[in-house]
Amino acid sequence: MNVLNFINSFFSDNAHWQGYDGIPTRVGEHIEYTLMALGIAAAVGLPIGLVTGHTGRGGNALALIATSARALPSFGLMVLMFILLGLGMAPVMIPLVVLAVPPILVTTYEAMRSVDPAPVDAARGMGMAETAVLFRVELPVALPLILSGLRSAAIQIVSTATIAAYVSFGGLGRYIIDGLYQRNYEKVVGGATLVAAMALATLGLFWALGRLAVSPGVRRRH
Amino acid sequence: MIRIDSVTKRYPDGTVAVDRLSLDIPDRSITVLVGPSGCGKTTTLRMINRMVEPSEGTILLDGVDSRQQPVNTLRRSMGYVIQNAGLFQHRTILDNIATVPRMLGWGKEKSRARARELMERVGLDGALAKRYPYQLSGGQQQRVGVARALAADPPVLLMDEPFSAVDPVVRKGLQDELLRIQEELGKTIVFVTHDIDEAVKLGTMVAVMRTGGKLAQFAPPAELLSHPADAFVEDFLGADRGIRRLSFFPSAGLELLASPIVAVDATAEQIAAAGAAGAPYLLVTDADGKPLGWSEPRELTAGEIKTDRLLSYGRPFVTGADSLRAALDCAVLSPTGWAVAVDAEGRAAGVVSQQVIGEAIRGAHAERRADAEPGADGGEIQKVAP
Numbered sequence: 345m346n347v348l349n350f351i352n353s354f355f356s357d358n359a360h361w362q363g364y365d366g367i368p369t370r371v372g373e374h375i376e377y378t379l380m381a382l383g384i385a386a387a388v389g390l391p392i393g394l395v396t397g398h399t400g401r402g403g404n405a406l407a408l409i410a411t412s413a414r415a416l417p418s419f420g421l422m423v424l425m426f427i428l429l430g431l432g433m434a435p436v437m438i439p440l441v442v443l444a445v446p447p448i449l450v451t452t453y454e455a456m457r458s459v460d461p462a463p464v465d466a467a468r469g470m471g472m473a474e475t476a477v478l479f480r481v482e483l484p485v486a487l488p489l490i491l492s493g494l495r496s497a498a499i500q501i502v503s504t505a506t507i508a509a510y511v512s513f514g515g516l517g518r519y520i521i522d523g524l525y526q527r528n529y530e531k532v533v534g535g536a537t538l539v540a541a542m543a544l545a546t547l548g549l550f551w552a553l554g555r556l557a558v559s560p561g562v563r564r565r566h
Numbered sequence: 567m568i569r570i571d572s573v574t575k576r577y578p579d580g581t582v583a584v585d586r587l588s589l590d591i592p593d594r595s596i597t598v599l600v601g602p603s604g605c606g607k608t609t610t611l612r613m614i615n616r617m618v619e620p621s622e623g624t625i626l627l628d629g630v631d632s633r634q635q636p637v638n639t640l641r642r643s644m645g646y647v648i649q650n651a652g653l654f655q656h657r658t659i660l661d662n663i664a665t666v667p668r669m670l671g672w673g674k675e676k677s678r679a680r681a682r683e684l685m686e687r688v689g690l691d692g693a694l695a696k697r698y699p700y701q702l703s704g705g706q707q708q709r710v711g712v713a714r715a716l717a718a719d720p721p722v723l724l725m726d727e728p729f730s731a732v733d734p735v736v737r738k739g740l741q742d743e744l745l746r747i748q749e750e751l752g753k754t755i756v757f758v759t760h761d762i763d764e765a766v767k768l769g770t771m772v773a774v775m776r777t778g779g780k781l782a783q784f785a786p787p788a789e790l791l792s793h794p795a796d797a798f799v800e801d802f803l804g805a806d807r808g809i810r811r812l813s814f815f816p817s818a819g820l821e822l823l824a825s826p827i828v829a830v831d832a833t834a835e836q837i838a839a840a841g842a843a844g845a846p847y848l849l850v851t852d853a854d855g856k857p858l859g860w861s862e863p864r865e866l867t868a869g870e871i872k873t874d875r876l877l878s879y880g881r882p883f884v885t886g887a888d889s890l891r892a893a894l895d896c897a898v899l900s901p902t903g904w905a906v907a908v909d910a911e912g913r914a915a916g917v918v919s920q921q922v923i924g925e926a927i928r929g930a931h932a933e934r935r936a937d938a939e940p941g942a943d944g945g946e947i948q949k950v951a952p
């Protein structure tokens with residue numbers, strides 16, 4: 345039996361498309377976890393990255409926090425949280441957010457720092473308010489890099505959100521964990537394929553977002 | 567009037583960038599700050615719109631301390647142009663220019679209409695309106711920078727080395743354009759450069775600064791060239807200060823000779839008469855009177871003048887409009903040593919030898935010396951195109 349056969353039989357089995365353990369449900373759950381974790385991580389990382397990048401202060405502290413956060417193993421963190429907090433969404437979300445904040449924070453900071461200082465100087469010189477300088481001058485130019493930080497965070501969340509299944513939540517991790525437990529490799533491969541497909545879809549989504557949100561004057565510069 | 571009153575700027579690291587500088591910047595004219603790198607020009611300029619706050623002293627706008635109004639109100643009343651323009655790359659050219667009007671709440675349509683008007687004013691093709699900055703040449707970007715600064719029609723324009731990043735030909739075009747715009751708009755312009763030629767060309771008044779942020783001399787350009795205050799200024803003006811000064815003497819007084827000019831269809835008698843005047847060369851013109859080239863009189867035969875055998879006449883100067891510097895330049899470049907003067911239509915008005923130009927220069931200097939004391943004479947001198 346090769347992997348392609350596994351994939352084929354997994355996806356052609358009608359039973360896999362229905363019910364609480366069906367593909368639509370599991371994909372839906374996975375998207376839900378991903379969006380929630382990405383939303384929280386962005387809500388933490390973006391403002392801090394934007395402000396520190398804009399003012400140029402706190403860069404070293406950021407780098408330190410980001411590096412230490414990267415050293416934390418997501419799975420271990422989840423188990424620890426599970427022990428501390430008991431069953432719930434929090435032990436799942438915390439490791440995902442901890443995983444996603446550093447790329448968002450650090451790239452946003454770097455993106456803001458790498459904005460050409462001349463237009464910023466010109467904007468201040470013509471009497472633009474400081475918030476307008478941030479949102480109307482720096483952010484539009486920093487946007488492609490900021491999006492790339494969000495994108496790598498999103499991809500990492502998509503693949504890591506499978507751990508939710510270990511603490512009895514749903515998502516695509518369910519197939520992998522249950523499959524391993526049941527020695528049902530068809531299920532394992534099917535679940536892994538779905539995770540990969542979702543990662544690709546995420547890439548596509550961010551590409552489209554870039555086309556929509558980034559000014560042609562910035563995009564075409566490269 | 568912008569009055570810089572005994573202003574000192576000490577940066578946090580202890581650098582004294584500007585040291586007790588006092589300067590009265592007259593309204594509706596171009597004041598140039600010039601000096602070697604690091605002498606505090608940019609710092610001085612940026613203290614006017616409070617991008618840098620003075621450590622000591624005050625800056626008065628029409629007698630009122632510039633700190634009396636909110637800083638962004640002050641800045642919106644002053645156009646600001648920097649080196650490399652500093653355009654917003656995510657905005658189209660039109661929206662770049664419309665920035666300050668939008669900030670002042672003019673509304674989208676009115677701001678854009680104004681931006682279009684300014685594109686024309688600074689000599690930009692309207693077809694560029696929808697482009698992004700990266701699609702423009704350096705010179706075009708700089709024009710956009712000037713248009714953006716002028717958009718809300720501020721009375722004051724601050725320009726920090728706006729033309730230093732473009733090549734000399736484009737720079738000359740931008741300088742001429744600025745003078746033309748200034749003629750129309752009459753702004754109070756403070757212009758920073760480290761190029762003394764640019765300072766002399768653009769400035770109504772020129773402030774020469776020396777390292778350490780001190781004022782070395784503040785004078786109209788002609789006076790600067792004729793009476794440098796000290797060895798530093800003299801050195802800064804460079805070796806050809808004398809030649810440059812000639813830009814301020816009109817060529818109108820030059821005695822032009824019309825006798826050595828013959829038309830290409832001249833009769834034998836006309837050629838003989840022209841040659842008899844004693845000039846070593848005759849200038850041949852076409853039937854319209856436009857110069858073609860020089861020839862020795864004995865080589866000209868009526869009816870069969872070969873225009874391709876004539877000696878080049880170099881570049882003519884426009885009598886009246888051009889300066890003695892231009893006339894001298896023409897004479898030096900001409901293979902015969904004679905300069906050709908043309909009228910506004912390009913027809914030969916006469917010829918003049920180096921010798922005669924030299925006498926005119928000596929005469930002009932003597933006249934200037936007989937004039938009032940330094941300080942009083944500069945203001946009256948009419949600047950003529952170099």
Ligand SMILES: Nc1ncnc2c1ncn2[C@@H]1O[C@H](COP(=O)(O)OP(=O)(O)OP(=O)(O)O)[C@@H](O)[C@H]1O
Binds near residue numbers: 578
């Ligand atoms: N933010 C700053 N902190 C400390 N020193 C500064 C700062 N900005 C400028 N300086 C110093 O102040 C002095 C004057 O600088 P300024 O930029 O005004 O010179 P400039 O005449 O414009 O020079 P250039 O022709 O090179 O642009 C220099 O010695 C410079 O190093």
Ligand SMILES: [Mg+2]
Binds near residue numbers: 607608609
């Ligand atoms: Mg400077």
